[in-house]
Amino acid sequence: MINKYSDIPLYCQLKNIIMANIESGVYPPDSKIPSEQEFCELYNISRPTVRQAISELTNNGYLYKEKGKGTFVSRPKTSIDVKTYTGFTDSILDNELTDNREVLSVETVEGKECGKILEIFKANSGQSTQFAKVVFRTKHDDDVFSFNTSFIPLNLFPDIIDDIKNKKASHDILRGKYPLVPVKSSSSLEVVFTDSKEAQYLMVQPGHPLLKITNTITSKSGQVVEYVISKYRSDKCRLIFENYKRQI
Numbered sequence: 001m002i003n004k005y006s007d008i009p010l011y012c013q014l015k016n017i018i019m020a021n022i023e024s025g026v027y028p029p030d031s032k033i034p035s036e037q038e039f040c041e042l043y044n045i046s047r048p049t050v051r052q053a054i055s056e057l058t059n060n061g062y063l064y065k066e067k068g069k070g071t072f073v074s075r076p077k078t079s080i081d082v083k084t085y086t087g088f089t090d091s092i093l094d095n096e097l098t099d100n101r102e103v104l105s106v107e108t109v110e111g112k113e114c115g116k117i118l119e120i121f122k123a124n125s126g127q128s129t130q131f132a133k134v135v136f137r138t139k140h141d142d143d144v145f146s147f148n149t150s151f152i153p154l155n156l157f158p159d160i161i162d163d164i165k166n167k168k169a170s171h172d173i174l175r176g177k178y179p180l181v182p183v184k185s186s187s188s189l190e191v192v193f194t195d196s197k198e199a200q201y202l203m204v205q206p207g208h209p210l211l212k213i214t215n216t217i218t219s220k221s222g223q224v225v226e227y228v229i230s231k232y233r234s235d236k237c238r239l240i241f242e243n244y245k246r247q248i
Contacts, residue, residue, distance in 0.1 A: 002043040010045055014053040017043075022062060022073055029075040033063065061235025074235065075143060090148045090230045091217055092134055092160075093170050094182040103136045104201065106164050108154065117151050120216055121224050130154045132161050137201050145236040147198050151227045156180055180225050186216045192231065202233055209234045 002013050021027045034042065039050040054071055057063045065071050088094040095101075111118045111129035118129065134150040152160050157180075163173045174181050194208040202208070210231040217226040 002045060010049045011052040011056075014039065014043065014045065014050060015057060018053065018057060019062065027073045029073050031073050032070045033073065035070060061233075088182065088185055088215075088217065090138060090146065090150070090228050091170075091182060091185075091215070091226055092150045092152060092164065092228075093157075093173060093217065093226050095170055100138050100140065101136050102139065103134065103164060105133075105135045106161050107133050108161065109133045109151075114151065117227060120227050121151075121153055132157070132164070134164060140236075143236060144201070144203055144233070146230050146232045147201050148228060148230045150229075152225070156223075156225060179221055180219045180223070182217045182225055183220045184218045186218075188214050191234075194231075198231060202231075204233060204235075211237060 002010060002017075004010065006013065018027070018033065021033075027033055033054075036047055036050045036054070039045070040047055054063060058065060058071070061074055063071050064074050109131050111121075111131060114131060117131065121129070121131075130153075132150075132152045132154055134148075134152070136148050136150070137144050138146045138148065154160065157163075157173070157177075160173065190212050192210050192212045194202060194204055194206055194210055196206050198210070199206045199208065202210075211234055213230045213232070215226075215228045215230070216224055217228065219225050
């Protein structure tokens with residue numbers, strides 16, 4: 001119950017109650033929670049207090065709102081285990097889990113239009129190198145949780161655009177291209193904020209925080225075969241770290 005004589009702010013107490021109900025299963029995933037007015041009457045508190053509690057839980061990804069319907073409980077976050085994260089998760093060339101991938105666009109872009117991408121592929125700015133630019137999003141249990149852009153050099157994979165459109169699995173794309181099979185990924189991570197285009201595809205508001213992971217994928221010969229930019233919804237994903245102290 002709400003203790004109006006406690007030093008803990010009322011909205012924090014309500015947040016704790018809602019969180020406890022979510023964790024105990026009283027409010028299961030995708031279920032509708034009581035309305036602001038119902039919370040006011042249930043705990044004899046003001047609407048601004050209820051609104052602040054719900055707003056903070058929504059911003060933190062525990063709740064989500066549907067216009068005209070109410071506020072609902074979010075599904076548990078998808079875990080990205082850094083200990084086993086290989087960098088190939090969102091690769092076009094080395095990922096057989098195509099059922100979770102929704103391709104939004106595939107096009108040819110000139111290297112000179114890509115700026116930094118040319119440097120990553122160690123191409124000179126004056127070259128006419130072309131890339132397949134693949135924009136796609138990935139889902140988990142029908143929830144959209146990442147927006148991805150992959151660049152693949154067409155001089156190495158001239159049929160890649162048709163292969164993607166025909167939904168070929170990566171092992172079919174790489175058949176007969178053993179020297180170009182991806183074997184290594186170098187990754188970087190940073191926090192960014194959603195722009196208007198990404199917000200549309202990730203189904204969030206512009207300015208929503210994202211986990212951005214970039215992967216430079218190379219073959220056995222050390223040649224860069226793919227560069228992937230993945231942006232994960234921070235309210236849908238969590239990073240898991242596990243470390244051991246080195247024994248002396």
